[in-house]
Amino acid sequence: xxxxRSNSSLILLACLAGFGLVEGTAxxxxxxxxxxxxxxxxxxxxxxxxxxxxxxGAFTDGQGRVNQVSTNPGFLGISSGELPDGYxxxxxxxxxxxxxxxxxxxxxxxxxxxxWNAVDxxxxxxxxxxxxxxxxxxxxxxxxxxxxxFAPFESSGFANGEDxxxxxxxxxxxxxxxxxxxxxxxxxxxxxxxxxxxxMYLISFGLESENLQGVQQVYLALYTGDVDTAASEAxxxxxxxxxxxxxxxxxANFNGDSFVDGADLNVWQTNYGGQxxxxxxxxxxxxSSVDGADFMIWQQQFDAAPAPVASVPEPTSLIVLTTAAxxxxxxxx
Amino acid sequence: xKRISRSVILVVLAWVVGAADQLRAQHLDMMLFQEGGxxxxxxxxxxxxxxxxxxxxxxxxxxxxxSAPGLAWGNNPGWSAIPTAQLDLLxxxxxxxxxxxxxxxxxxxxxxxxxxxxxxxxIGATTFGPVPADEVAVYGDELFVSSVLIxxxxxxxxxxxxxxxxxxxxxxxxxxxxxxxxxxLQVSSTDSPTPGVYLLEIAAEVEGLDGRPSAHVLLGxxxxxxxxxxxxxxxxxxxxxxxxxxxVFMVFLIVYTTSRL
Numbered sequence: 048x049x050x051x052r053s054n055s056s057l058i059l060l061a062c063l064a065g066f067g068l069v070e071g072t073a074x075x076x077x078x079x080x081x082x083x084x085x086x087x088x089x090x091x092x093x094x095x096x097x098x099x100x101x102x103x104g105a106f107t108d109g110q111g112r113v114n115q116v117s118t119n120p121g122f123l124g125i126s127s128g129e130l131p132d133g134y135x136x137x138x139x140x141x142x143x144x145x146x147x148x149x150x151x152x153x154x155x156x157x158x159x160x161x162x163w164n165a166v167d168x169x170x171x172x173x174x175x176x177x178x179x180x181x182x183x184x185x186x187x188x189x190x191x192x193x194x195x196x197f198a199p200f201e202s203s204g205f206a207n208g209e210d211x212x213x214x215x216x217x218x219x220x221x222x223x224x225x226x227x228x229x230x231x232x233x234x235x236x237x238x239x240x241x242x243x244x245x246x247m248y249l250i251s252f253g254l255e256s257e258n259l260q261g262v263q264q265v266y267l268a269l270y271t272g273d274v275d276t277a278a279s280e281a282x283x284x285x286x287x288x289x290x291x292x293x294x295x296x297x298x299a300n301f302n303g304d305s306f307v308d309g310a311d312l313n314v315w316q317t318n319y320g321g322q323x324x325x326x327x328x329x330x331x332x333x334x335s336s337v338d339g340a341d342f343m344i345w346q347q348q349f350d351a352a353p354a355p356v357a358s359v360p361e362p363t364s365l366i367v368l369t370t371a372a373x374x375x376x377x378x379x380x
Numbered sequence: 381x382k383r384i385s386r387s388v389i390l391v392v393l394a395w396v397v398g399a400a401d402q403l404r405a406q407h408l409d410m411m412l413f414q415e416g417g418x419x420x421x422x423x424x425x426x427x428x429x430x431x432x433x434x435x436x437x438x439x440x441x442x443x444x445x446x447s448a449p450g451l452a453w454g455n456n457p458g459w460s461a462i463p464t465a466q467l468d469l470l471x472x473x474x475x476x477x478x479x480x481x482x483x484x485x486x487x488x489x490x491x492x493x494x495x496x497x498x499x500x501x502x503i504g505a506t507t508f509g510p511v512p513a514d515e516v517a518v519y520g521d522e523l524f525v526s527s528v529l530i531x532x533x534x535x536x537x538x539x540x541x542x543x544x545x546x547x548x549x550x551x552x553x554x555x556x557x558x559x560x561x562x563x564x565l566q567v568s569s570t571d572s573p574t575p576g577v578y579l580l581e582i583a584a585e586v587e588g589l590d591g592r593p594s595a596h597v598l599l600g601x602x603x604x605x606x607x608x609x610x611x612x613x614x615x616x617x618x619x620x621x622x623x624x625x626x627x628v629f630m631v632f633l634i635v636y637t638t639s640r641l
Binding site for chain 1: 407426445447448451453455456458518521522523524525542543544546547552553554555556558560565567605
């Protein structure tokens with residue numbers, strides 16, 4: 048499955064290179080979220096929904112609160128130039144807004160702010176087995192803020208680790224040609240007695256446009272300046288594997304009954320943590336383990352497809368079946 | 381005589397190319413890089429996702445919050461720097477910024493007006509002059525990192541360190557701009573900043589590099605894009621291209637004329 052994701056990345060890069068965008072896009076995506084439309088819906092251009100950024104540092108504001116502050120990632124809409132196949136520019140003169148969403152990482156808890164201390168528990172320089180995000184519960188809060196500090200919170204939202212969506216933070220209005228480049232401020236705020244913990248924070252936004260259907264979910268991975276590059280890369284890779292959209296071949300229909308429903312969730316829960324697993328045991332993405340990534344696929348397919356999932360073969364499957372049937376019929380003659 | 385005419389034409393063409401490069405600078409971030417240990421300034425074009433070298437004029441729009449009509453704020457243009465992984469985006473001889481280097485700025489009086497904050501009403505002939513009322517600008521704010529007050533006088537204003545490059549020399553920061561309609565910074569005042577285009581000049585410094593290139597920043601308050609574009613063209617034609625840009629054209633000119641001898 049990892050290979051499949053790498054292939055899709057290569058395909059996208061090839062598309063971008065074909066349009067002469069690969070260098071600039073690769074750079075821009077270090078921090079900015081490139082938006083467009085796809086099939087009439089708001090869409091992120093690219094195959095990752097996780098966007099990292101580093102906090103500038105801890106600062107005390109006018110109220111004596113301690114803030115970790117960042118103006119990244121920003122939001123970008125290209126008003127000219129070309130986008131990869133299937134993508135189009137944002138509609139002009141349209142207001143974009145975002146909500147802070149509560150989400151699950153382990154299939155057990157939902158929270159709108161997650162934290163990992165970015166510590167190398169094994170002291171072996173390998174953080175890949177140490178990544179462990181938990182809901183924030185120490186009173187610190189993430190804030191997203193658009194506007195001047197001199198204008199009292201023209202549009203803002205706070206999330207403190209609760210299972211709660213925070214709706215309606217205005218982002219910006221696109222230009223008449225669909226251009227957008229806006230950098231709201233993000234931060235984690237605490238008190239002098241209880242400053243924000245160091246490490247990495249995961250937050251999810253639901254992006255909406257007033258003239259497009261659907262909500263595009265993205266994830267911010269924000270980290271404090273002391274976090275090792277290896278730690279941030281491990282966390283981002285982990286989050287990317289957990290939170291990226293399901294691949295076309297992924298399936299959470301574990302019991303083969305044509306529906307992705309609660310019965311499939313039971314299968315996943317029963318086998319959670321298992322290795323060498325099959326689809327029938329809850330391995331939705333084919334990596335032989337039953338983990339949070341499989342749960343996320345179940346969640347996506349449960350939300351998106353309550354209808355039967357196997358009653359109508361996909362066109363490619365039909366082609367394969369037809370080809371096989373023709374081959375067999377020719378062979379038997 | 382014929383050779384002289386050709387040279388003159390080439391020089392004119394070179395200037396036209398340079399000017400055109402600046403005129404297309406519409407949605408640029410200020411982009412920093414180095415050349416032989418000296419800090420250089422260019423632009424990063426977000427509409428095309430590519431660097432624009434030679435650009436020294438940048439612009440951004442502001443908006444007046446309904447809840448705080450005493451000010452207009454915006455967060456463009458920002459600051460960018462190309463990381464080492466994108467070295468091929470830079471011209472030969474140029475390099476990314478040093479790793480983990482502090483980046484700071486100062487506000488300097490504009491070479492065009494002699495003032496640290498100037499204004500044009502966006503109507504008729506482009507004539508930047510003193511701010512019409514007692515408008516002041518603030519770059520940064522306490523929720524960001526720090527801030528400075530720009531009072532429209534002829535004085536330079538000491539800035540502050542607003543960012544540190546990453547270990548790959550990467551930088552991308554948007555420091556907020558605010559323009560107040562009154563020097564008392566009363567956000568609820570009905571004295572909104574006078575509509576028009578505001579001009580200020582920002583000089584950048586990067587730890588470990590020589591030089592302090594400056595950017596000319598245009599901020600639109602309650603004006604349309606056309607007025608900003610006119611101001612952009614006006615400033616661009618008056619701002620002398622960086623010596624390195626001129627040098628490239630001069631080398632081209634010498635090579636061309638020599639080849640014709």
